[in-house]
Amino acid sequence: LAVNDESATFGLVRQYGLEKMGRIDSTASGKLYESDRKSERSRFYQKICSMMKDYMEIKNIKAAIIAGPGFPKKELYSRLKEKFPDIASRTHLGTTSTGGEAGLNEIVRRGIVKRVLKDDRISFETGLIEKMMKGITKEGLATYGFEDVKSALNQGAVEMLLVADDLLRKNRKKVEPLLDLARNTGGRAVIVSTEHEAGKQLSRLGGLGALLRFRPS
Structure with a gap:
């Protein structure tokens, strides 16, 4: 989303490029009284928040970016936190020199999308490792180490297999059969980066x- 004082322009990043989705224009012109401008700006931000919520729910969008010059992006984000905190928790702020379609293109060109995707991936992987550690220490619904993981896979007990990327690089022939076994028994496999602390923690546990799904026998 590229926003400035005059408009908010929505776009969706797809594999083939940037898809423009919609635009909302502000009517808070300088000719209005100050109280009227504030009221109109409030309606402007409310419309944007509502459209963001609709787009993210209908299209199942996991993360959003609000970018633009100056203060409008921060004011909009504050309103979003008030009205739709769940959407705000998945929204990131960025800076561009302009709004409109040019602002959307600048979001992509300046690498803001790549940074957000990387941050979201780190958060996702960290959450998985935290869940694994909790399962090991409290619930018994997690395990680690080659033999225990392999045994759980053979019993169809693995919901999600976690593999440190450094282990995969060093011992691909040993790890790939486990990846195949996880997929063939209805589980998921996630390669965890060791560039962040959670990945390093997994690596220290053997990778x-x-x-x-259940405690294996």
Whole structure:
């Protein structure tokens, strides 16, 4: 979303490029009294928040970016936190020199999308490792280490297999059969980066972990 004082322009980043989705124009012109401008700006932000919510729910969008010059993006984000905190928790702020379609293109060109995707991936992987550690220490619905993970896979107990990327690089022949086994028994496999602390923690545990559907025998 590229926003400035005059408009908010929505876009969706797809594999083939940027798809423009819609635009909302502000009518808060300088000719209005100050109280009227504030009222109109409030309606402007409310419309944007509502449209963001609709787009993210209908299209199942996991993360959003609000970018633009100056203060409008921060004011809009504050309103979003008030009205739709769940949407705000998945929204990131960025800076562009302009709004409109040119602002959308600048979001992509300046690498803001790539940074957001990387941050979201780190958050996702960290959450998985935290869940694994909790399962190991409290619930029993997680395990780690080659033999225990392999045993759980053979019993169809693995919901999600976690593999540190450094282990995959060093011992691909040993790890790939486990990845295939996870997929063939209805589980998911996630390669966890060791560039962040959670991935390093998994690596210290041998590089293999699993979230379980049930406790294996």
